[in-house]
Amino acid sequence: MTTRHSNYTSWGRILHAPHHASRPASTETAASSVTAPTEATMLGHGLGRSYGDVALNPGGRLIDCRSLDRFIAFDRATGVLTCEAGVTLADILAVICKPDPDGSGWMLPVTPGSRFVTVAGAIANDVHGKNHHLHGTFGRHVREFDLVRSDGARLVCSPTENAELFHATIGGLGLTGLILRATIQLRRVPGLAVEAEDIRFDTLGDFFRLAGESDATWEYTAAWIDCLAGGKSLGRGIFSRARPAPGIAAAPPPRAPRLSFPIKPPMPLTNTHTVRAFNALYWRKLGIATTHTRSVGPYEKVFYPLDAIGHWNRAYGPAGFYQFQNVVPLAHAEAAMREMLQVITASGQGSMLSVLKMFGDPLSPGLMSFPMPGATLALDFPNRGQPTLGLLSRLEAITVAAGGRLYPAKDGVMTAATFRQGYPEIDRFARSIDPRFASSFARRVDLRAASGI
Amino acid sequence: MQAPSPARKTIAIFGATSDIAVAVARLYAEAKWSIVLIGRNEAALAGTRADLLVRGAPEVVVQTADFVNLPALGQVADTACDALGGLDVAFLAYGTLPDQAACEADAALAEAALVINFTSPVLLLGELARRFTSQAAAGRIGTLAAISSVAGDRGRMSNHIYGAAKGGLQRYLQGLRHRLHATGIAVIDIRPGFVSTKMTAHVKQGGPLWATPDQVAKDITNAIAVRGGVLYTPWFWRGVMLIIRAVPSFVFHRTKL
Numbered sequence A: 001m002t003t004r005h006s007n008y009t010s011w012g013r014i015l016h017a018p019h020h021a022s023r024p025a026s027t028e029t030a031a032s033s034v035t036a037p038t039e040a041t042m043l044g045h046g047l048g049r050s051y052g053d054v055a056l057n058p059g060g061r062l063i064d065c066r067s068l069d070r071f072i073a074f075d076r077a078t079g080v081l082t083c084e085a086g087v088t089l090a091d092i093l094a095v096i097c098k099p100d101p102d103g104s105g106w107m108l109p110v111t112p113g114s115r116f117v118t119v120a121g122a123i124a125n126d127v128h129g130k131n132h133h134l135h136g137t138f139g140r141h142v143r144e145f146d147l148v149r150s151d152g153a154r155l156v157c158s159p160t161e162n163a164e165l166f167h168a169t170i171g172g173l174g175l176t177g178l179i180l181r182a183t184i185q186l187r188r189v190p191g192l193a194v195e196a197e198d199i200r201f202d203t204l205g206d207f208f209r210l211a212g213e214s215d216a217t218w219e220y221t222a223a224w225i226d227c228l229a230g231g232k233s234l235g236r237g238i239f240s241r242a243r244p245a246p247g248i249a250a251a252p253p254p255r256a257p258r259l260s261f262p263i264k265p266p267m268p269l270t271n272t273h274t275v276r277a278f279n280a281l282y283w284r285k286l287g288i289a290t291t292h293t294r295s296v297g298p299y300e301k302v303f304y305p306l307d308a309i310g311h312w313n314r315a316y317g318p319a320g321f322y323q324f325q326n327v328v329p330l331a332h333a334e335a336a337m338r339e340m341l342q343v344i345t346a347s348g349q350g351s352m353l354s355v356l357k358m359f360g361d362p363l364s365p366g367l368m369s370f371p372m373p374g375a376t377l378a379l380d381f382p383n384r385g386q387p388t389l390g391l392l393s394r395l396e397a398i399t400v401a402a403g404g405r406l407y408p409a410k411d412g413v414m415t416a417a418t419f420r421q422g423y424p425e426i427d428r429f430a431r432s433i434d435p436r437f438a439s440s441f442a443r444r445v446d447l448r449a450a451s452g453i
Numbered sequence B: 001m002q003a004p005s006p007a008r009k010t011i012a013i014f015g016a017t018s019d020i021a022v023a024v025a026r027l028y029a030e031a032k033w034s035i036v037l038i039g040r041n042e043a044a045l046a047g048t049r050a051d052l053l054v055r056g057a058p059e060v061v062v063q064t065a066d067f068v069n070l071p072a073l074g075q076v077a078d079t080a081c082d083a084l085g086g087l088d089v090a091f092l093a094y095g096t097l098p099d100q101a102a103c104e105a106d107a108a109l110a111e112a113a114l115v116i117n118f119t120s121p122v123l124l125l126g127e128l129a130r131r132f133t134s135q136a137a138a139g140r141i142g143t144l145a146a147i148s149s150v151a152g153d154r155g156r157m158s159n160h161i162y163g164a165a166k167g168g169l170q171r172y173l174q175g176l177r178h179r180l181h182a183t184g185i186a187v188i189d190i191r192p193g194f195v196s197t198k199m200t201a202h203v204k205q206g207g208p209l210w211a212t213p214d215q216v217a218k219d220i221t222n223a224i225a226v227r228g229g230v231l232y233t234p235w236f237w238r239g240v241m242l243i244i245r246a247v248p249s250f251v252f253h254r255t256k257l
């Protein structure tokens, strides 16, 4: 096993740290690097699209899985796909999700807001997409995977085989071992193009009404919130909904971003003026007089607006940014969202992109999966030091008080107590942690392998 | 009336576990070519075969060979040519990057580097040329392509064993192109610059001079499609090497390149 001293950075660019990294070229070398006799702890790493510290293990080892990029089998009749851990969702779209002559095709059952993530990364964070209310998390569509543990065991995990490890690894933040390959069930859609609508709404109450109306018949829903609008306009925004357009074909989006952001931003994008201007422009996106638009076409703009520009995270400059995402159970959702938006407007630290969505009932298979029925709000804040941390901890407190939890894939600050409160299966999960796996996140929230295994 | 089905296109890749070769193979798979993969690591070849089938290749055949086994090269060429009933393209990607200092200290290492990077591809291309010539006589005009390197363009203190082998290969390809010109068979000399692969994993990388296998693979498939003679990839290496070749010795000898 050759390891190399390399720097890895969180997607929010707040944590940069040297690692002893290896990049195995095959699942066999990956498996042997897990059992290599070294003292250092280790962690799997995908495309590094997690905003905070779940994918980093500073000072320890990182097993970079990007070269585990082979497809293994695909059954056109059933939509069952087996591939290596580092295959990206962009690859699956490009290779598999091509339209048949009648426009229909196989589609990712669930996709996050970026297609530049690996299959193992999607499992380890049990990611969700705009269709959570109907199809649940990514993990629900995982049939089985191969997991290698530091004691040398290579285990097939499924709901019936090594079931405890199956449920611990989905949403298990990379701590239960290294995923080598996975089998997932794709979803048949009647058209790969989507029918999409944008609807402007004026109050937070309108959001909940629109979501209630749409969630049964629209597969994909989410709303952008103008988080600088206060007073009467608090919680105004644009509700986006989409669903497959039967009989209409769409080609897959490109495998790499169309443009790349320069290493140094040409202008400071992090000041409040920019955030203000962006939110004001977005609010008028539909035009001054229009309140409802409809279109039919490729899904790239609907699912992956941020993927158009590579390294867009550099726009926040060298200080980086924090992402924040919580979920609050239904009973307290509207009140908690209102309180959070009030706190944000009062702070004057607007978030560029604030996204509000309802999660639905489909149960997540992971012990530590983030989604639960309720409302989820995602925000990003340029890192301005103490004021930003102060705001984040207010938002964290509101979430905890409302019985909600934060999303580790996007978190950089939550306390061990918040984590424990939000994830009731934590002690059961800890029994499945591989004692030689660790991450910066796990250390921060005091998540350790339970002794006795 | 039944439309004539377009003949299936076929390529054989010698050294198919090379990172550059895998990236090239994927592009051919997506273009629905059938592929013969030749190399010595059977498990890795089987993994690539499965991957290429999912990516769209109608048929993929795996063939094992060690290219330093020179007497077997004729058989290797014959088996590859027959595996799919004839070839449109033969592509040689194997090679090693030897440690220059070690080669200076140990002639056996230098010899091994010369065999795998020069003697073997030259002999294999000779065998393939014979098969391709008879195919051409029957109307199937193919393409022979091999990876040399920008390192073959000028001898340098830091890697002139490798550079000599690659430079010799360039000269052979040039002569073969001349010889096969009348048959229509294209002979392509691919000269990559720095590419991030297994071969260069020990070198410090990054910066504008380094390319990915995917970038280089696109250039290679384009060059094969247009039957171009000498390909520098990425493109800027043509200019870089023009300058490096033109620098007078009294200047060049003061560098440590």
Ligand SMILES: Cc1cc2nc3c(=O)[nH]c(=O)nc-3n(C[C@H](O)[C@H](O)[C@H](O)COP(=O)(O)OP(=O)(O)OC[C@H]3O[C@@H](n4cnc5c(N)ncnc54)[C@H](O)[C@@H]3O)c2cc1C
Pocket: A011, A043, A044, A045, A046, A047, A048, A049, A050, A051, A054, A055, A056, A065, A085, A111, A112, A113, A114, A116, A117, A118, A119, A120, A121, A122, A124, A125, A126, A127, A128, A129, A130, A172, A173, A174, A175, A177, A178, A179, A180, A306, A307, A409
């Ligand atoms: C623009 C953008 C939009 C996003 N939108 C969403 C969204 O809508 N919904 C959502 O849920 N998330 C979203 N995310 C977050 C992203 O989907 C997750 O962070 C995802 O897990 C990243 O995958 P990755 O391949 O980059 O993995 P990394 O970030 O590199 O790693 C993620 C986790 O996977 C583990 N891991 C990696 N490889 C392995 C392996 N082989 N075996 C075991 N564990 C492994 C790591 O240890 C780590 O814990 C978004 C991110 C971006 C940048």
Ligand SMILES: NC(=O)c1ccc[n+]([C@@H]2O[C@H](COP(=O)([O-])OP(=O)(O)OC[C@H]3O[C@@H](n4cnc5c(N)ncnc54)[C@H](OP(=O)(O)O)[C@@H]3O)[C@@H](O)[C@H]2O)c1
Pocket: B015, B016, B017, B018, B019, B020, B021, B039, B040, B041, B065, B066, B067, B068, B093, B094, B095, B096, B097, B116, B147, B148, B149, B150, B191, B192, B193, B194, B195, B196, B197, B198, B199, B200
């Ligand atoms: N990377 C660069 O910067 C660069 C630059 C210029 C030119 N090149 C040339 O590009 C070509 C491809 O190299 P790469 O960069 O893709 O590196 P690579 O991944 O290391 O590929 C080299 C391949 O050659 C195979 N090989 C070596 N000796 C062999 C033997 N005796 N029998 C069978 N196979 C043998 C290796 O097979 P195993 O897997 O079995 O070891 C390996 O797959 C080489 O000719 C190289 O010289 C590379």
